[in-house]
Amino acid sequence: MTQNWSNTVLVAFSALPKILKELDSAFDFRLKTSYGSVHLKNGVSTESLVKEMLEINETKRKLVRLHYTVLSALDKLTAADRAVLEARFIEGKTFQQTADDEKVSLRTVFRRLDRARDAFLYALKHEGLDEKTYERDYSPLPYIRAIEERLARDAYFTVV
Secondary structure, eight states: OOOOHHHHHHHHHHHHHHHHHHHHHHHHHHHHHHGGGHHHHTTOOHHHHHHHHHHHHHHHHHHHHHHHHHHHHHHTSOHHHHHHHIIIIISOOOHHHHHHHHTOOHHHHHHHHHHHHHHHHHHHHHTTOOHHHHHHHTTTSHHHHHHHHHHHHSOTTSOO
C-alpha cells in the first residue's frame, strides 16, 4: 500500500483532540502573559504577541474544519469501510489485530482497507477536500507535517 494524503488526514483526525488541546494551552499562555504586560518585560512586543495568538486561532480553525470534514466523509462510508479505517487509523490496530477481530484473513483486511481508502478519498473530495486543497491548507501546518514525516519514515503500512 502506498501512503497518500488521505492517510495523513486520517492519522491527523485521530490526533486532533491532543493537537487542539495543545493549541488551547499555547493560546492561554500567551493570553496570561498579556496581563500585567509580562510579555513586554520578556522582550515580546504586543503586536508580536497578538500576531502569535491570531496564528494559533487560524491553525485551530483549520484543524476544526478538518475534523468536521473527516467526520462528514466517514459518515458517507458503509459501516464495513468505516470500521476498517477506524480500526487501522483511529484505534491504531495492526492488520493482524483487525483480521483477528473481524475473523477474516489478512488478505481480506488489505482488500477491505484498499476499498475503504478509495471510498474515503472519494468522500473527502465530495466534501471539498482534494489533494490540492490539502497541500495548500493543511500540509504547511507543523502538526500535519510531523504526521507526514512519521508516515514516510515508519513502517505504518506493513504487517505487524
